[in-house]
Amino acid sequence: HQLDHIPFVVLIVLILFFFSSLKYSSSKYSKSIRPLVSLIVFIAIFTQYTRPVNIAAIMHWLYAFMLLAFPTKRNPRIRTARFMLAAFLKTFRPLLLVISEIYFRCVDILFWAINVFTKRNAVRKPTDSLLLISATQAADMIRTRELTSEELVEAYINRIEQVNGIINAVVEKNYENARYLAKEVDAIFDNLQTGSERYNELIASKPLLGVPFTIKDCIEVDGLRCTIGITSRKDLVAEKDAAVVQRMRNAGAIPLAVTNVPEVCMWWESVNAIHGRSSNPYDTRRITGGSSGGEAALISAAGSVIGLGSDIGGSIRMPSYFNGVFGLKPTSGIVPLTGHLPPTEGFRTEMLRIGPICRYAEDLIIMLKVMATEESVGLLQLEKAVNLRKMRLFYMEGLKTPYAQSISSECYDALKRAVRYFETKYDLCAIRLDLPFAHYAVEFFLTSIEVPGAPSFAHHMTDLKSELNCLGELVKWCFRRSRHTFPAIMTGILDRQSPFNDEQKKVLMSLRDRLNRELRELLQDDAILIFPSFPTTAPYHHQPLLTPLNFAYTALWNTLAMPVVQCPMGLNKRGIPLGVQVVGAPATDRLLIAVAQDLEDGFGGWRPAMDS
Numbered sequence: 001h002q003l004d005h006i007p008f009v010v011l012i013v014l015i016l017f018f019f020s021s022l023k024y025s026s027s028k029y030s031k032s033i034r035p036l037v038s039l040i041v042f043i044a045i046f047t048q049y050t051r052p053v054n055i056a057a058i059m060h061w062l063y064a065f066m067l068l069a070f071p072t073k074r075n076p077r078i079r080t081a082r083f084m085l086a087a088f089l090k091t092f093r094p095l096l097l098v099i100s101e102i103y104f105r106c107v108d109i110l111f112w113a114i115n116v117f118t119k120r121n122a123v124r125k126p127t128d129s130l131l132l133i134s135a136t137q138a139a140d141m142i143r144t145r146e147l148t149s150e151e152l153v154e155a156y157i158n159r160i161e162q163v164n165g166i167i168n169a170v171v172e173k174n175y176e177n178a179r180y181l182a183k184e185v186d187a188i189f190d191n192l193q194t195g196s197e198r199y200n201e202l203i204a205s206k207p208l209l210g211v212p213f214t215i216k217d218c219i220e221v222d223g224l225r226c227t228i229g230i231t232s233r234k235d236l237v238a239e240k241d242a243a244v245v246q247r248m249r250n251a252g253a254i255p256l257a258v259t260n261v262p263e264v265c266m267w268w269e270s271v272n273a274i275h276g277r278s279s280n281p282y283d284t285r286r287i288t289g290g291s292s293g294g295e296a297a298l299i300s301a302a303g304s305v306i307g308l309g310s311d312i313g314g315s316i317r318m319p320s321y322f323n324g325v326f327g328l329k330p331t332s333g334i335v336p337l338t339g340h341l342p343p344t345e346g347f348r349t350e351m352l353r354i355g356p357i358c359r360y361a362e363d364l365i366i367m368l369k370v371m372a373t374e375e376s377v378g379l380l381q382l383e384k385a386v387n388l389r390k391m392r393l394f395y396m397e398g399l400k401t402p403y404a405q406s407i408s409s410e411c412y413d414a415l416k417r418a419v420r421y422f423e424t425k426y427d428l429c430a431i432r433l434d435l436p437f438a439h440y441a442v443e444f445f446l447t448s449i450e451v452p453g454a455p456s457f458a459h460h461m462t463d464l465k466s467e468l469n470c471l472g473e474l475v476k477w478c479f480r481r482s483r484h485t486f487p488a489i490m491t492g493i494l495d496r497q498s499p500f501n502d503e504q505k506k507v508l509m510s511l512r513d514r515l516n517r518e519l520r521e522l523l524q525d526d527a528i529l530i531f532p533s534f535p536t537t538a539p540y541h542h543q544p545l546l547t548p549l550n551f552a553y554t555a556l557w558n559t560l561a562m563p564v565v566q567c568p569m570g571l572n573k574r575g576i577p578l579g580v581q582v583v584g585a586p587a588t589d590r591l592l593i594a595v596a597q598d599l600e601d602g603f604g605g606w607r608p609a610m611d612s
Contacts, residue, residue: 242339
């Protein structure tokens with residue numbers, strides 16, 4: 001509460017954080033340095049705070065932080081320290097909510113001030129009409145010879161060359177191979193008679209024949225580089241297709257390009273040391289999101305019509321929201337994960353999904369049919385009609401957690417507009433929910449993402465070749481000598497420093513599973529929950545560094561393994577996309593897609609960026 005001492009206290013916390021890395025060093029060195037650090041910190045505190053009550057209070061919490069900073073399995077006091085910290089957070093949670101809200105407002109003002117004098121740039125609306133039709137329409141036109149596959153592929157190649165210098169979304173091009181495959185498709189139709197048995201078999205087995213698609217740079221495509229944003233993989237070429245890419249090829253789709261991701265696909269701004277930073281097509285000062293940020297940005301800029309993304313904490317839905325397009329996180333087990341990098345294990349397999357990103361909602365259904373296994377298509381009953389008049393409607397107005405922002409007024413308005421739309425159109429009565437356990441989304445995610453025995457994040461940063469010394473990389477990064485990004489380095493440092501002990505993890509997992517059961521029983525197969533996509537519109541570049549846990553709005557649904565579709569809801573007054581998430585019970589993907597199509601009819605769906 002003494003504002004003049006805040007910089008000093010921050011310095012002390014940074015010192016403790018620095019020495020927490022000593023757990024990677026020898027235990028002998030760690031033990032010898034601890035008394036020295038304790039003495040330095042005590043003297044510094046004593047010289048700054050003269051009143052005994054202040055010293056006592058500060059040393060009490062400093063004791064807890066010291067134990068947390070130097071975790072050793074043989075030290076039973078670590079359990080005491082964790083419970084002290086947990087009790088503190090629980091007791092002062094209402095106060096922390098107020099403080100965090102002030103902090104987030106200050107961050108918003110800071111980045112607005114930084115960018116207010118920076119020129120805004122946006123991708124211009126496409127003039128080629130071929131870029132403004134859905135993949136479903138394009139496939140129909142190719143089959144009826146109103147359009148050739150070669151014309152469509154060439155139109156998207158030209159568009160990529162126009163926009164990629166602005167948004168930096170494409171990192172690997174497959175132009176020549178795509179042209180060759182497009183010519184083959186056209187030759188097939190030239191030699192087929194419309195309505196023949198062979199023709200009917202072809203269009204039934206290959207619903208996307210001749211349509212180009214793009215792929216996130218963590219899903220393997222035979223013959224193309226798959227880097228995952230890791231510098232040690234910059235020249236590695238995939239030797240085979242991921243299962244989902246093979247399914248797209250079998251359906252006749254043509255791989256056109258690979259798109260940008262953050263390092264190891266574990267950050268929500270798409271930037272890495274190989275390909276640089278991707279920018280939002282509506283405002284290049286803003287982020288595209290992550291980790292499917294390059295994919296969503298390219299599709300929004302009309303550089304691709306459909307694409308493949310993946311989602312372990314919101315990596316499809318956040319970029320789709322920031323870029324004003326549709327993105328689906330399907331039901332668990334529907335789409336095979338083989339060929340996705342890095343590979344997952346444990347509960348992460350339940351959290352991770354590969355799903356479609358597209359500009360037009362009607363493409364969600366055809367893509368899901370292609371991407372899903374044959375058994376899953378039958379389970380989802382994707383051909384069955386949906387009657388939205390019999391749907392039950394719920395909504396929730398956001399999260400109350402000190403770790404993430406509360407939703408802005410314009411995001412709240414978008415949520416209410418979606419709710420009122422269904423209430424009015426189908427004479428439904430929406431029920432507002434406040435699920436108490438949902439507000440622990442951050443805690444659920446941090447607990448669920450941990451997999452004992454799995455390779456550390458620092459290990460993944462070297463493509464599993466060795467354990468990266470992230471502390472050393474942080475020093476190198478300060479002098480611009482590191483081959484890694486700051487978010488990845490910090491994630492590597494914090495990865496093994498769990499904020500919860502085993503007892504707390506068990507409690508959190510129990511609460512998570514209880515919330516999961518309650519939601520499944522509530523939603524069943526005929527209800528949806530409308531939820532904010534994010535607390536704000538697309539942030540400015542670098543802003544996620546100061547609001548790292550805002551992804552809780554999407555990550556919650558990964559921890560609960562629920563299918564979710566992100567739907568655009570138009571643009572705000574500044575021309576930046578708005579949207580909502582629509583959540584359903586497992587295996588209700590058909591209902592979610594029907595809702596997405598209805599919202600597209602009501603609010604216009606994807607809208608091109610304004611001219612700069």
